[in-house]
Amino acid sequence: MFIAGRILSSLLVIAGTLVLVFAILYVLPGDPTDTMLDPSVATPEMVANLKHQLGTDQPFYIQFSRYISDMVRGDFGNSLLNSEPVLNKIIDHFPATLALTAVSALVAAVFGLVLGVLSAIHRNGPIDLIARVVGLFGISMPTFWSGILLIVLFSLNLGWFPAMGSGGWKTLVLPALTLGIVGAGFIVRMVRSSMLDIINEHFMLTLRAKGLSERIVMYKHALRNALIPAVTMVGMLIGEMLAGTVVIETVFSRQGIGRIMSDALMAKDLPVVQGVIFFTALIYVIVNLLVDLSYTVIDPRVRRST
Amino acid sequence: MREAATASTIWQKQRGRRLAAIRFRRFTASNLFVLGAVTVVLFIVACAIVPSIIAPYSPTEMLTDSIMQPPSAAHLFGTDYFGRDIFSVVVYGSRDSLFIGFASVIVGGLAGGAIGALSGYAGGWLDAVLMRCNDILMTIPGILLALAIAGALGKSLFNIVLAVAVASIPGYARIMRSQIISIKGRTFIQASQAAGASPLHIFWKHVLPNSLSPLLVMATIGVGTSILTGSGLSFLGLGVLREVPDWGTLLSQGRGYLTVAWWICTFPGVAITLFVLAVNIIGDRLRDQLDPKKSMR
Numbered sequence: 001m002f003i004a005g006r007i008l009s010s011l012l013v014i015a016g017t018l019v020l021v022f023a024i025l026y027v028l029p030g031d032p033t034d035t036m037l038d039p040s041v042a043t044p045e046m047v048a049n050l051k052h053q054l055g056t057d058q059p060f061y062i063q064f065s066r067y068i069s070d071m072v073r074g075d076f077g078n079s080l081l082n083s084e085p086v087l088n089k090i091i092d093h094f095p096a097t098l099a100l101t102a103v104s105a106l107v108a109a110v111f112g113l114v115l116g117v118l119s120a121i122h123r124n125g126p127i128d129l130i131a132r133v134v135g136l137f138g139i140s141m142p143t144f145w146s147g148i149l150l151i152v153l154f155s156l157n158l159g160w161f162p163a164m165g166s167g168g169w170k171t172l173v174l175p176a177l178t179l180g181i182v183g184a185g186f187i188v189r190m191v192r193s194s195m196l197d198i199i200n201e202h203f204m205l206t207l208r209a210k211g212l213s214e215r216i217v218m219y220k221h222a223l224r225n226a227l228i229p230a231v232t233m234v235g236m237l238i239g240e241m242l243a244g245t246v247v248i249e250t251v252f253s254r255q256g257i258g259r260i261m262s263d264a265l266m267a268k269d270l271p272v273v274q275g276v277i278f279f280t281a282l283i284y285v286i287v288n289l290l291v292d293l294s295y296t297v298i299d300p301r302v303r304r305s306t
Numbered sequence: 307m308r309e310a311a312t313a314s315t316i317w318q319k320q321r322g323r324r325l326a327a328i329r330f331r332r333f334t335a336s337n338l339f340v341l342g343a344v345t346v347v348l349f350i351v352a353c354a355i356v357p358s359i360i361a362p363y364s365p366t367e368m369l370t371d372s373i374m375q376p377p378s379a380a381h382l383f384g385t386d387y388f389g390r391d392i393f394s395v396v397v398y399g400s401r402d403s404l405f406i407g408f409a410s411v412i413v414g415g416l417a418g419g420a421i422g423a424l425s426g427y428a429g430g431w432l433d434a435v436l437m438r439c440n441d442i443l444m445t446i447p448g449i450l451l452a453l454a455i456a457g458a459l460g461k462s463l464f465n466i467v468l469a470v471a472v473a474s475i476p477g478y479a480r481i482m483r484s485q486i487i488s489i490k491g492r493t494f495i496q497a498s499q500a501a502g503a504s505p506l507h508i509f510w511k512h513v514l515p516n517s518l519s520p521l522l523v524m525a526t527i528g529v530g531t532s533i534l535t536g537s538g539l540s541f542l543g544l545g546v547l548r549e550v551p552d553w554g555t556l557l558s559q560g561r562g563y564l565t566v567a568w569w570i571c572t573f574p575g576v577a578i579t580l581f582v583l584a585v586n587i588i589g590d591r592l593r594d595q596l597d598p599k600k601s602m603r
């Protein structure tokens with residue numbers, strides 16, 4: 001029941017997002033014909049012809065139903081600049097973005113969990129201080145700045161990693177670190193505070209009273225309880241990191257869907273913008289669905305309540 | 307009986323004193339931190355309000371004899387390719403950056419707060435509809451939503467504020483709704499209902515005032531988040547083109563000179579980070595203050 005309910009509500013949210021993405025770009029000003037035709041040479045007939053071709057002269061409900069039926073069939077429309085199908089463009093560029101997001105999420109989860117747990121166990125000690133500083137700086141630094149600092153340090157001065165490009169693992173290190181630090185900041189803070197909440201619970205006293213070793217109390221019982229908010233956060237962060245690649249891919253001149261989105265925005269190539277936004281939202285919904293389903297594994301209470 | 311009572315009072319007194327001593331020690335150590343944060347915020351806000359007092363040069367003045375100078379006593383943050391004093395540009399640039407931060411929090415917080423309050427207090431189908439819409443808005447990550455809106459509306463300060471504000475609405479709506487629902491169920495609200503108060507009166511006099519603090523904490527931290535999103539938009543080239551660039555635009559302009567003049571990029575970033583860091587420290591303190599469980603840490 002729990003699983004079926006979650007899948008159904010995810011489908012509803014995806015349908016809603018589809019409508020929202022259409023609405024954002026329908027309601028906002030800006031005509032695609034301005035992008036495709038040079039206004040200084042375009043005659044009114046040319047504009048009218050093109051509008052007819054694109055279907056933008058049709059009333060709202062016809063445009064809307066055409067858009068929905070196209071999207072459902074996997075047709076994201078064509079780029080206004082070179083008529084390339086948007087979906088192909090996204091699929092071509094997605095692997096680079098996926099690799100960046102996955103490695104960043106891994107960096108964030110590992111750093112975040114380890115530092116968060118250690119800082120809660122050794123509260124007010126030196127590790128705690130480091131964790132709190134990492135947490136605060138992680139959530140406070142703009143990625144376009146921390147990325148540039150990493151380039152200056154590791155690329156320009158030390159020459160360890162390339163400053164730009166998107167081939168090979170070496171080009172992935174700096175961007176993934178930049179994006180990962182932000183995620184780690186959020187996760188450290190969340191894990192630390194939920195571990196501290198749990199350490200103060202009465203059942204911890206019971207566990208110690210029945211003679212369990214401190215290691216088992218902390219790593220089996222406290223950690224497992226603290227994991228639930230942490231996993232939720234990782235799920236939400238994956239969506240944010242995917243979106244964060246818009247900035248990172250620009251800073252490090254990488255190819256990816258974030259980069260095509262920012263390029264498309266500059267060129268007013270709306271179908272590409274629509275496509276990337278919807279694609280990102282789709283992944284966000286799927287990741288969060290998987291996260292919700294993972295609760296049934298991590299937390300027996302969820303299983304029983306269904 | 308009496309002896310026991312006295313013993314217990316003495317014990318309580320001692321315990322009270324011990325707790326007070328612990329609190330005082332915590333107070334001084336962590337308050338120093340918060341005090342520093344408040345100072346940083348006040349200083350940067352002062353930069354935005356009266357930049358002419360703080361900046362040594364005019365932000366548009368081109369000192370042709372000192373182009374691309376590294377940081378020195380004369381030019382604290384160095385100079386750029388036009389010979390502008392970077393420190394002065396950063397001081398004047400705080401205006402637009404802070405305006406985006408504060409204005410979008412006010413717009414987004416009010417809109418999100420109102421949606422959340424209506425949803426939580428009304429309940430029923432209205433709540434269901436509003437929250438589904440909120441869920442949908444949440445699936446689009448903030449920076450993408452802000453980018454799409456700012457990109458489609460065009461470059462202006464107002465459009466950036468609007469874009470950042472809309473992207474922040476779902477978060478505020480969610481937190482406000484859950485707080486309203488938890489207050490709505492308390493006994494003192496039931497007492498007020500039993501006494502015959504109208505729903506509007508109860509909402510305005512009892513539910514709303516008791517629900518505001520989490521929203522205020524979130525809004526405090528939101529000033530930092532908005533500045534990050536806003537300067538991100540500027541960095542990607544959607545910022546306002548003005549004579550004095552905001553922090554994000556200045557940083558993006560300096561990127562081209564990274565190999566020869568690291569300071570152009572570095573200092574606007576330091577300004578953003580310092581301000582957001584300070585705002586987050588203050589926000590953390592406010593949240594701990596509201597949560598008695600955490601204030602003992």
